[in-house]
Amino acid sequence: MKIFSNFESGAINVVKAESIDDIQLTIPNDNQSEFYQWFHFRLESLVGEQHSIKLLNLAKSAYPEGWDNYRVAASYDREEWFRIPAEFDGDTLTFKVTPEHNSIYFAYFAPYSYGRHQDLIHHAQLHPECTLETLGHTLDGNDMSLLTIGTPEPGKKIVWVIGRQHPGETMAEWFIEGLLTRLLDDEDSVGRTLLGNSVFYVVPNMNPDGAIHGHLRTNAIGVNLNREWAEPSMARSPEVFLVRQKMLQTGVDLFLDIHGDEAIPYNFVAGSEGTPSYSEERQALEDAFKSALMAITPEFQDEYGYDKDKPGEANLTVASNWVAEQFDCLSYTVEMPFKDHDFAPDEDYGWSPQRSHQFGRDTLAAVSAVMGLV
């Protein structure tokens, strides 16, 4: 039996692996950080024999409640990621698998590779209205890539969409892939209409370093980018510094920051009700957006989510709050589950790349529905 994590976004520590009925593993911390939750490894072993795998020390992971009712993502071909039931006792997650092939991958959620990221942005630039631009570089020297879609003209609305500030939340890039595919589809009237009245700035991966390292939540030096928006710096958080600088040049009329939530088994949004500039107008916009999205897809709901910030108590280091305050606009953090959307559960796949992709497409229709109001 062999266990590997010597590949992009690989993350696991082997504590014990002498016997297939007692494989004990731990999850490494994000570099220079307390956070750990993302795992990704490959098991090469006997076909047809049951293996028992334990992930230890999860009581101190970033989101211990994320392991309740969580099912492990697994794949033989790195395309189809099915789910394996697991049991959590408050500190150890135990799951059993009888491999059908001698190599099997496991991950916290279906990975979104840096290669696929490059394919996504380079395929997008083939569209005549799409431009790919490198804003600068990360601490590891990776590209901060921005797609501009549509031609800026007076009267057009400015829409910004970013994903994967938290790099282990890979569902965010699957979502953006769906949103971009629809926006760039000439046969889709939602995309065509939006390109007639707005310009999109899209950063599919805000944290390529963390994504490549196999981090859950931070960049190469352990910085949580979604707490850097008030005062980013090139030394600590060039990812945010560069994108924020561009936003200040373009302005923003509508902002979506795409995430995954470890604990809550629903899709939901978090608004800017705690920002000093929050108003009845902004609340009306938020309500219109949520109503549109709920009418479009049963994958969205507004019953379960985060507690709302009290007036004036928003954390302005968070992207969606900083943008709302700076530009006085509709600004949402969009959260998808690592587990499943419990109003429409899927036993085989849980919340999945396919559903994230479709939710991105559907969310674009909700953006279109409120475009006349923003």
Ligand SMILES: [Zn+2]
């Ligand atoms: Zn997040």
